[in-house]
Amino acid sequence: MTVPAIKGVGTSLFGKQPDLHPSELVWRAVDEAMTRAGVTAGELDAVYVGTVFGAPGVAQRALHAMGIVGVPVITVENACASGTTALHEASEAVRLDRWACVLAVGIEKMTDQFAGAIHPESTDIEGRSGLALPSLYAMAATRYQHAFGVTDAELAMVAEKNHGHARHNDRAQHRTPHTVEEILASRMIADPLTLLQCCPIADGAAAAIVGPHEPGAREVVIRSSVLRSGQLWDHRSEHVWGFELIRDTARRAFEAAGIGPADLDVVECHDAFTIGEIVTTEALGLAPEGEGVGLLRDRHTHLGGPQPVNPSGGLLSRGHPLGATGLAQVAEVVWQLLGEAGGRQHPGATLGLVETMGGGVAGVDGNACAIAVLERLG
């Protein structure tokens, strides 16, 4: 078995970029990742592409123009976890000595397809009944508030933190900090989730080069990478949205890495809606169940605290171009671990975690969770 490492990462800008072709987003992300890794087109053994709504072959066209031809190009879809699934498959390919130099790239051009909410498929009964993702998260939030006595203002603290973090991220979609009051006063989307508690529609791409770990190299090792499928909303569970799936995936990822949640210096996780980050930080073991809000109150997960969560601004502020998001999270953690995160650097970070939840647009099933533990050695 080979230890896989991330040799370089890159991203486009994030946000509504209707005038750019998907290829232009891919080029920016891939060029940065390859340059950073010191890898040329001819050295790549294979490519994994993460996208949800990208046209068939969306990345092949861009890669072709970069001279990346001949090698296998495999596009993967796992809803919002598509980018992390691409990383997972690249990581496994290196670990199993299938390939030695693999590009993982995520791309989503949402403004081509969605003016507002994503429409449910005609066969998606739940979606057509109104159970779109904002509604599902809103119901989860209400249930959570009921169970643990959490206020609307406490939910909004997630958005306050992440919008504050994004101020330092010049690739983020929204860089304006907002107070809890402003967040609560923004337009209601699905009670109790207001506009500033919902991730925006974005265009973007992100990429990573994965290869065998070389001791002494300026790179980040993939200590573990786990992908699981499961339910977005398990009617048999007392828990809110996705909790068991994230917890089970995290347990395996921690075991494989030989660490626990207290060892993490930095986390990027799936804050598609404010409630998502709270439930996720609990499922990851950063706080006991029902006490996730305490992490915010204590500024434990703020930049400047001991375990910053979503220093990039997260999906809420960096934006959420579905297939690109997982690799954008990976890029942020890699930058943090290499000390390249600029104004949002968590000092001395060596161990980080990326978690992405893939909630199917096609209703209440069809979910995935991908978690990777990343470390800078030496």
Place this chain on the structure above:
Amino acid sequence: MTVPAIKGVGTSLFGKQPDLHPSELVWRAVDEAMTRAGVTAGELDAVYVGTVFGAPGVAQRALHAMGIVGVPVITVENACASGTTALHEASEAVRLDRWACVLAVGIEKMTDQFAGAIHPESTDIEGRSGLALPSLYAMAATRYQHAFGVTDAELAMVAEKNHGHARHNDRAQHRTPHTVEEILASRMIADPLTLLQCCPIADGAAAAIVGPHEPGAREVVIRSSVLRSGQLWDHRSEHVWGFELIRDTARRAFEAAGIGPADLDVVECHDAFTIGEIVTTEALGLAPEGEGVGLLRDRHTHLGGPQPVNPSGGLLSRGHPLGATGLAQVAEVVWQLLGEAGGRQHPGATLGLVETMGGGVAGVDGNACAIAVLERLG
């Protein structure tokens, strides 16, 4: 390294089935494959899903209802080669001892989305100019006819053969044989390709269970599986559509399997349009370049001849539900090698090949070719 084998295959019916939910197609294919393989839901380590236009999580929902939960489910897209890409990834996972029991399933519900031709993406300049796939194949056909002195009637012989084969396939979309005259008299789609020379829009699913080869078991070994990306239409080439990509992929697949084209007993290849099969049989080495029509004239590739090509009826007659097609081809070759192909059985077949070409809908780039060499041992 472990030798991967196909333990069981299954398919839905193929054709326009607007009243069926995608899950119903998946259930039929997966249930048949699992039953045939003697595998239960809890024994699966992972699932690869091939689809092109399926909604995010299209298969997770169906799998969930079958009790296939928790394990990684990775949806892959590679245009028309998506199903074969799913098989390739499953095969590699077994070969590299990543997993021991993997389901590959392809699903496409085209009648939900397309009434007629597939519309090009807004960013697809070639497609919007009229270079949709029928036009591209038609241009390739015309160029081929010019280069090698081939008549319209000779092109149509592919359709005559494959429509004739499908008569014996009770899961095929079109089971009516047609004469060359009828084929030429059908509605013109893109000169010289008439309606009966173009594959129809279809709904369908197909599945295969892949695991380590067990000597003595009633199964089919994957002797090699190769996936390459490349150009659908290479302006730098003197050759017609995809020839180099298929030839290069085939060369690698034959080398890895240690066989040559003359050793094959049966072939399923990508006859999306009649010209496609002619060019492909040449690129696979069944005939010298420019002499592919001879295979038809001599009935070499007809059922009853020494090397039947597309005994199932091919894409032209079985139908072409994009993501399902590759695994439907695999199912046909597995049935042939196990002597289970009924009225279309090629006697004594032990060595077969599956070839799928993935032409991006997004214009002239974005292509893939997947080839697998399959064998029944002992």
